[in-house]
Amino acid sequence: MTKPRVRFAPSPTGALHIGGVRTALYNYLFARQKGGTFILRIEDTDQGRYVPGAEDYIIESLRWVGLLPDEGVGFGGSDGPYRQSDRKEIYKKYAHELVQRGHAYYAFDTPVELEALRQATENFTYNHLTRNDLANSLMLGDAESQRRVAAGDPFVIRLKVEPGQSIHIQDLIRGDVVFESSELDDKVLLKTDGMPTYHLANIVDDHLMRITHVIRGEEWLPSTAHHVLLYRGFGWEATMPKFSHLPLIMKPVGNGKLSKRDGAKFGIPVFPLGWKGETEEESFGGFREAGFLPEAVVNFLALLGWHPGGDQDVFSMEELIQLFSIEHIGKSGARFDYEKAKSFNQKYIHAKDDAALATLVRPLAEAKGYQVSDEFLSKAISLMKERVTFLTDFVEMGYYLFEPVRNYDEETLQKRWNSDVAAVFAELTEKVATFDLFKAAELEDAVKTFIQEKGIKPGDILPLLRIALVGTMKGPAVFETAEVLGKAETLARLKAMIDHKKE
RNA sequence: GGUCCGUUCGUCUAGGGGUUAGGACACGUCCCUUUCACGGAUGAAACACGGGUUCGAUUCCCGUACGGACUACCA
Numbered sequence: 001m002t003k004p005r006v007r008f009a010p011s012p013t014g015a016l017h018i019g020g021v022r023t024a025l026y027n028y029l030f031a032r033q034k035g036g037t038f039i040l041r042i043e044d045t046d047q048g049r050y051v052p053g054a055e056d057y058i059i060e061s062l063r064w065v066g067l068l069p070d071e072g073v074g075f076g077g078s079d080g081p082y083r084q085s086d087r088k089e090i091y092k093k094y095a096h097e098l099v100q101r102g103h104a105y106y107a108f109d110t111p112v113e114l115e116a117l118r119q120a121t122e123n124f125t126y127n128h129l130t131r132n133d134l135a136n137s138l139m140l141g142d143a144e145s146q147r148r149v150a151a152g153d154p155f156v157i158r159l160k161v162e163p164g165q166s167i168h169i170q171d172l173i174r175g176d177v178v179f180e181s182s183e184l185d186d187k188v189l190l191k192t193d194g195m196p197t198y199h200l201a202n203i204v205d206d207h208l209m210r211i212t213h214v215i216r217g218e219e220w221l222p223s224t225a226h227h228v229l230l231y232r233g234f235g236w237e238a239t240m241p242k243f244s245h246l247p248l249i250m251k252p253v254g255n256g257k258l259s260k261r262d263g264a265k266f267g268i269p270v271f272p273l274g275w276k277g278e279t280e281e282e283s284f285g286g287f288r289e290a291g292f293l294p295e296a297v298v299n300f301l302a303l304l305g306w307h308p309g310g311d312q313d314v315f316s317m318e319e320l321i322q323l324f325s326i327e328h329i330g331k332s333g334a335r336f337d338y339e340k341a342k343s344f345n346q347k348y349i350h351a352k353d354d355a356a357l358a359t360l361v362r363p364l365a366e367a368k369g370y371q372v373s374d375e376f377l378s379k380a381i382s383l384m385k386e387r388v389t390f391l392t393d394f395v396e397m398g399y400y401l402f403e404p405v406r407n408y409d410e411e412t413l414q415k416r417w418n419s420d421v422a423a424v425f426a427e428l429t430e431k432v433a434t435f436d437l438f439k440a441a442e443l444e445d446a447v448k449t450f451i452q453e454k455g456i457k458p459g460d461i462l463p464l465l466r467i468a469l470v471g472t473m474k475g476p477a478v479f480e481t482a483e484v485l486g487k488a489e490t491l492a493r494l495k496a497m498i499d500h501k502k503e
Numbered sequence: 504g505g506u507c508c509g510u511u512c513g514u515c516u517a518g519g520g521g522u523u524a525g526g527a528c529a530c531g532u533c534c535c536u537u538u539c540a541c542g543g544a545u546g547a548a549a550c551a552c553g554g555g556u557u558c559g560a561u562u563c564c565c566g567u568a569c570g571g572a573c574u575a576c577c578a
Contacts, residue, residue: 193576257571386541
C-alpha cells in the first residue's frame with residue numbers, strides 16, 4: 001500500500017470548533033501511524049462567511065495541540081495552493097469540463113426564483129424530476145445557453161444526477177451505505193460568483209492532492225453519494241479516496257450536536273484557544289485559557305468516539321499514534337463530558353514535572369504581577385500540584401503563595417479563637433521567630449512539642465495556623481506551606497493574624 | 504416530511520452467541536490526613552423494546568421506538 005495522504009480541511013468561518021480538532025487529530029494519528037502525509041487545506045469558498053483571523057486561529061490551534069501538518073497553508077508542500085480561494089480557476093476549469101462530459105449543466109434560475117418555488121411547492125428539489133421545467137441548459141439547449149453565458153447572464157453549474165442507480169459507499173466505519181440516485185438533488189457545483197461549492201472543490205482538490213483517505217464528520221455522509229458521482233463523472237473513480245465518517249460530538253446536556261453557542265450556554269470551553277470577536281459577546285476563552293494542558297485535551301478528544309480496546313484510558317500522543325485504528329472508531333455520537341476533560345487535565349498536571357509546569361505557570365503568575373524566582377515557583381507548584389485541576393489554579397486557588405492572605409475564614413475563626421488561644425498563638429509566634437532551620441519536618445516537630453508542653457490539642461491551634469498562612473481551611477499541608485513561604489513571610493502572616501484579631 | 508446513520512451503567516467506553524457484562528469520569532461509604540486534595544478500598548449503576556435464527560442471544564437478522572445528521576448558489 002502506498003503511503004496514505006489525508007487532509008484536514010476546515011472552513012475559516014470563525015474559531016475552530018473542538019470537534020474540528022478531533023477530526024484533525026484522527027487524520028493526524030492515521031497519517032503518522034502509516035508514515036503518510038497530513039495536509040491542511042483551507043476551504044474558504046464562501047466569501048460571505050469568511051472571517052479574518054480564522055485561518056491564523058486554525059493554524060495556532062493545531063500548533064497548540066501538536067498536530068503539525070506536513071503540507072498546507074503555512075506549511076509548504078508541492079500540491080498547493082492549499083487555500084481554495086487561490087484555486088478558483090482550477091475549479092472553474094473542471095466544472096466546465098464536467099459540463100462537456102455531460103455530467104453537469106448550466107442553470108440560470110435565480111436564488112429568488114428558487115426560493116419562490118420552495119415556498120410554492122412542498123419539498124421542492126432541483127433534480128431529474130424538476131430540472132426539465134427550469135431555466136437550465138438541458139431545457140434551453142446548448143445554443144441558447146451559450147448565448148446567455150456569453151451575454152454575461154449569471155449562472156451556476158449543477159451536477160446532473162442520472163436517476164435509477166444505486167450508489168454504494170464502502171465507509172470504513174459504517175460499512176456499506178447505499179443511496180438511490182433518484183433521491184439525490186442536482187447540487188450546485190459552481191456558484192454565480194465563480195466560486196465552487198464544497199462538493200466540487202473537495203473532489204477536485206482531494207483528487208489533485210492525491211488524497212487516499214477522507215476522514216471527516218458524519219454530517220458529510222449524506223452528500224458522499226454526490227461526491228462519488230463526481231469522481232465517476234470526472235473518470236477518477238479508480239483513485240477515489242476511502243471514506244470514514246466520524247460520529248458527531250454532542251451537547252453536554254440536552255439534544256443535538258455540540259455547537260459554538262454551547263460554550264457560553266454551559267460555561268465551558270468548546271474551542272481550543274480563546275477568540276477575540278468584535279464584541280464581548282463574540283469573544284470567549286478556549287481550553288488553553290481555561291488552564292488545560294494540550295496533551296490532556298488530545299487524550300480527552302481521542303477517546304471521544306474512539307478506543308483501542310482494553311482498560312487503558314491515559315495515552316500519550318506516541319501511544320495514540322501507535323494504537324489508532326479507524327476500525328475502532330465508534331458509530332454513535334459522543335456526548336461532550338467536561339468533567340471527564342477536567343479529570344484528564346488533573347491527571348496530566350500531576351504527571352508533569354515541576355520545572356515543566358513552572359514554564360507554563362510563569363506567564364500566568366507574571367500576568368498577575370507576581371515576580372518570583374524559578375526556585376520558589378517550582379516549590380509552590382510542587383505544593384499545589386495535587387490539588388489543582390487547571391494550570392490557572394496555581395495562581396488563583398493558590399494566590400496566597402504569591403501575595404498576602406486576602407481574607408480569613410471567619411466562621412472557623414469564630415469557633416476557635418478565644419483569649420486563651422490568642423495567648424498561645426502569640427507565644428507560638430515568638431517561638432517560631434527563633435527557628436533558624438525553616439524546614440517543614442523540623443517545624444512540625446517543634447510546633448508539636450510546643451503543643452504538648454502547653455497541654456493543648458493540636459486541633460486547637462493547627463487550624464488557626466493554617467488560616468493565618470492561607471486564610472482558609474483548604475489547601476496544602478501547613479508546615480510545608482510555611483517552609484515554602486519562608487521564615488519572614490510566615491512570621492509576618494502570624495503577626496497579621498494577631499493584628500487582625502485585635503481589631 | 505424525505506434520505507441516510509446510530510442505540511452497552513448518568514457520561515465516555517471494553518466486550519462479544521454460553522461472562523459474576525470490564526474500565527474510566529461523576530456519585531455514595533470507608534481508610535489515609537486534626538484542612539483540602541491526592542492515593543487506597545468499597546458500593547450503587549447498563550446490553551432500548553418486540554419478533555425471529557439458535558440448544559442458547561446483550562452479541563446475528565428483521566421490525567418498532569427513540570436519538571442524530573443531512574435536506575442552501577454554508578461548509
